[in-house]
Amino acid sequence: MLIETEKTPNPATLKFLLHRPVMERESRYFVNKEEAADSPLAVALFDLQHVTAVFYGRDFISVTLDSPSLWSNLESKIIMIISDHFDNDIPLLVENFEKNEIKDHDEEDDVILQIKDLIDSRVRPAVARDGGDIVFQKFEDGIVYLSMRGACAGCPSSVATLKQGVETLLKHFVPEIKEVRAI
Structure with a gap:
């Protein structure tokens, strides 16, 4: 299996391009081994010392380390773990379902x-190129709450992306929005 790597704006996160689907619908984001219990691949990655987050996008996996200086030691090991996982046809999730991480709303109005x-069509594809994801959580009192995942979580430029990019875009198209916040 050919796996390419790509740097992200977050120096602690590297994007692994698989050139095949990883997740069919939504993304998954794990920040520890316990949270990743339903994913054998994420568990194997967390077994490596210094892995602090694993993110599954549509056709890539992002891995975050506790120190960017460790990439030279761990990049090839991570590629081998990912390659072995897919070469052996191990399910990505043991329950073989994809958890919809966007919270359902009983009555979604037109604004939501x-x-x-807008997030799905304009924002998520852009941040996916950098190895991350931004997921809608809720809209209340004029404030949009978003969850930053993958390379976006903890990225030095994520605040600027959120405020100058996402907030500006959403306010332009949806005048009911007063602010955008990360949770």
């Missing part, structure tokens, strides 16, 4: 639907 559409 418009926000989700």
Whole structure:
């Protein structure tokens, strides 16, 4: 299996391009081994010392280390773990379902639907190129709450991306929005 790597704006996170689907629908983000219990691949990656986060995108996996200086020692080991996992046809999730991480709302009004559409069509593809994801959580009192995942979580430029990019875009199209916050 050919796996390419790509740097992200977050120096502690590296993006592993698989050139095949990883997740069919939503993304998954794990920040420790216990949280990753339903994913044999994420558990194997957390077994490596210094791995602090694993993110599954549509066609890539991002891995975050506790120190960017360790990439020279761990990059090839991570590639080998990912390659072995897919070469051996091990399921990505043991329950073989994809958890929808966008919280369901009983009655989604037009504003929420418009926000989700803008995030899905304009924001998520852009941040996926950098190895991350931004997921809608809720809209209340004019504030959009988003969850930063993958390379976006803890990235030095994520605050600027959120405020100058995402907030500006959403406010332009949805005048009901007063602010965008990360949770």
